[in-house]
Amino acid sequence: MPETEIDTSTPRRLTWRVAEVSGVIDETPRVKSLVLNVAGWPSHRPGQHVDVRLTAEDGYQAQRSYSVASAPECAHVMLTVERIAGGEVSSYLASDVQPGDKFELRGPIGGYFVWTVAIGGPLFLVAGGSGIAPLMAMLRHRAALKSTIPAVLLYSSRTFEDIIYREELDRLAARADGLEVVHTLTRRQPAGWTGGARRIDRKMLASVGPSPKDKPKIFICGPTSLVESVADSLLDVGHVRQLIKTERFGPTGA
Amino acid sequence: MDQPKEACVLDGNAVAGLLCELFARDVTTAEVRCSACGVVSEIGGTRVYGGIMGAIFRCTHCGSIVMRLVRTPAGTWFDMRGSRRLFARYEP
Amino acid sequence: MTQPPISRGFRGRRPDRPTDRLPPGQHLTGDFPVLSAGPTPEADLANWSFALCDGDRVLADWNWADFEDLTQTRVKVDIHCVTTWSKLDTHWQGVTIDTLFAAAGLSEPPSPFAMIHSDGDYSTNIPVEDLIEGKAMVATRYEDEPLAPEHGGPARLLVPHLYFWKSAKWVRRLQFIPHDQPGFWEELGYHMYGDPWREQRYAGD
Numbered sequence: 001m002p003e004t005e006i007d008t009s010t011p012r013r014l015t016w017r018v019a020e021v022s023g024v025i026d027e028t029p030r031v032k033s034l035v036l037n038v039a040g041w042p043s044h045r046p047g048q049h050v051d052v053r054l055t056a057e058d059g060y061q062a063q064r065s066y067s068v069a070s071a072p073e074c075a076h077v078m079l080t081v082e083r084i085a086g087g088e089v090s091s092y093l094a095s096d097v098q099p100g101d102k103f104e105l106r107g108p109i110g111g112y113f114v115w116t117v118a119i120g121g122p123l124f125l126v127a128g129g130s131g132i133a134p135l136m137a138m139l140r141h142r143a144a145l146k147s148t149i150p151a152v153l154l155y156s157s158r159t160f161e162d163i164i165y166r167e168e169l170d171r172l173a174a175r176a177d178g179l180e181v182v183h184t185l186t187r188r189q190p191a192g193w194t195g196g197a198r199r200i201d202r203k204m205l206a207s208v209g210p211s212p213k214d215k216p217k218i219f220i221c222g223p224t225s226l227v228e229s230v231a232d233s234l235l236d237v238g239h240v241r242q243l244i245k246t247e248r249f250g251p252t253g254a
Numbered sequence: 255m256d257q258p259k260e261a262c263v264l265d266g267n268a269v270a271g272l273l274c275e276l277f278a279r280d281v282t283t284a285e286v287r288c289s290a291c292g293v294v295s296e297i298g299g300t301r302v303y304g305g306i307m308g309a310i311f312r313c314t315h316c317g318s319i320v321m322r323l324v325r326t327p328a329g330t331w332f333d334m335r336g337s338r339r340l341f342a343r344y345e346p
Numbered sequence: 347m348t349q350p351p352i353s354r355g356f357r358g359r360r361p362d363r364p365t366d367r368l369p370p371g372q373h374l375t376g377d378f379p380v381l382s383a384g385p386t387p388e389a390d391l392a393n394w395s396f397a398l399c400d401g402d403r404v405l406a407d408w409n410w411a412d413f414e415d416l417t418q419t420r421v422k423v424d425i426h427c428v429t430t431w432s433k434l435d436t437h438w439q440g441v442t443i444d445t446l447f448a449a450a451g452l453s454e455p456p457s458p459f460a461m462i463h464s465d466g467d468y469s470t471n472i473p474v475e476d477l478i479e480g481k482a483m484v485a486t487r488y489e490d491e492p493l494a495p496e497h498g499g500p501a502r503l504l505v506p507h508l509y510f511w512k513s514a515k516w517v518r519r520l521q522f523i524p525h526d527q528p529g530f531w532e533e534l535g536y537h538m539y540g541d542p543w544r545e546q547r548y549a550g551d
Contacts, residue, residue, distance in 0.1 A: 261380045261381065261382040261385075261386065261496060262381070263385075303382055303383050303384050303385070304381070304382075304383055305381045305382075305429070306381070306429045307381060307383075307428065307429060307511070307531065307536075308531070308534060310383045310384065312384060312385075317384070317385065318467075319384075319467065322534055323534075324531070324534035324535050324536070326535040326536075326548040326549070327548060328535070328548065328549075328550060329535075331533075331534040331535040333533065333534060
């Protein structure tokens with residue numbers, strides 16, 4: 001009889017590791033992705049995050065959490081950072097940082113907000129702004145494994161130019177492998193826009209998302225107000241609370 | 255640090271790093287039972303208040319405090335009187 | 347011990363230089379940041395009350411209408427949060443603790459220590475001598491407007507000479523206690539007294 005080995009003897013303690021920036025990608029005017037080499041990176045599960053710690057020359061330190069945006073199948077660790085006005089860490093990571101720069105990283109952590117192909121679907125992902133990052137890790141992982149598990153991404157952005165990973169999402173949707181991507185733009189829509197043109201509401205969730213009877217695994221990530229209103233609306237639509245996982249970006253978040 | 259204009263609410267999962275300074279394993283999927291209402295939640299799914307002052311974990315069902323964690327320069331304080339028991343499942 | 351790598355060009359936010367108005371380690375803000383241990387309670391003025399208690403014994407209590415009828419005091423004060431922001435020249439209106447004690451007929455406080463209780467299971471401990479002689483009030487108006495719920499409305503304690511976590515939001519009860527005991531944050535390592543001028547942020551400071 002095959003035995004499953006579960007290592008309960010020496011749980012891995014989290015330590016701070018050094019991350020070196022090997023590339024910077026301009027995603028949108030306010031958002032950059034950092035491609036990192038992380039010494040001893042132990043691999044992660046899609047949806048997990050890391051704590052990032054910056055140290056100034058005089059020893060001053062500041063710390064923030066960021067979701068890992070890359071799939072575990074990717075050779076590099078990627079973080080996607082939105083520059084927040086007045087944010088001391090985000091203004092550094094999303095503006096000043098250059099290849100060769102270093103900072104510390106702790107993780108991956110956060111096994112609660114995780115989806116892998118092994119968990120199964122259908123999958124319903126709802127993102128607001130830079131909340132797309134952990135959900136993108138899930139979709140990149142799904143694509144890397146050539147999975148055809150039905151998945152819907154409902155993605156709210158302010159304007160067309162603010163859609164992070166826009167072209168890559170177009171490519172993923174064009175594979176016609178069971179992934180549907182629906183965009184809604186809340187502030188301004190380009191001429192000829194056929195996507196959503198308002199904030200996510202109950203009606204949109206009911207019409208876009210899988211039916212509650214399919215018991216989809218649901219992940220919501222974005223600003224607190226979006227996450228809370230979407231979670232409440234999903235319960236109204238009839239989805240089960242236990243299948244809904246949320247990740248709020250508070251004011252001290254990404 | 256960044257100045258919040260509205261009270262900071264996070265999911266328990268967001269403070270996984272803080273919890274890892276105390277626990278040897280990732281406890282975001284560990285279960286705690288609210289002493290006030292009896293509902294069992296995963297720590298990652300609780301609502302966390304307190305911002306930079308500390309992590310106040312509240313039951314998503316009744317809002318009572320299930321755990322509190324404060325990191326001071328001398329060490330970390332942890333209070334579980336709102337739940338008393340924690341079950342951390344082994345993960346393969 | 348290995349030194350962490352320096353993040354080239356990272357400066358971060360620093361405290362401003364201390365002055366006679368800015369305690370050490372603080373920086374000035376033009377905002378009014380919000381920090382809470384729980385969700386903002388729903389204001390329910392019809393059922394609101396504030397009580398002075400000695401242990402479990404109620405010495406005096408007021409409903410909202412009675413409370414608003416008490417002598418009002420206006421102050422301009424600086425406030426200092428343990429999370430390092432300070433805000434100067436803030437204007438408040440409310441009822442001083444001296445007025446409350448007099449209205450309750452208390453010539454002498456029954457004990458030298460108090461525990462302040464708020465909605466949401468919040469509490470903080472303060473020596474009575476830090477609440478009297480004009481040092482503290484129950485504030486109901488901020489900058490000439492009713493105190494907003496996220497800032498503690500309808501009423502919060504205001505004790506500006508101590509770190510602002512002592513100025514308990516959504517205050518409901520002042521309870522005299524025989525010995526100094528830690529309140530909500532003090533139980534978790536914050537300083538029992540909290541003088542910003544001596545940087546008493548954490549126990550042992």
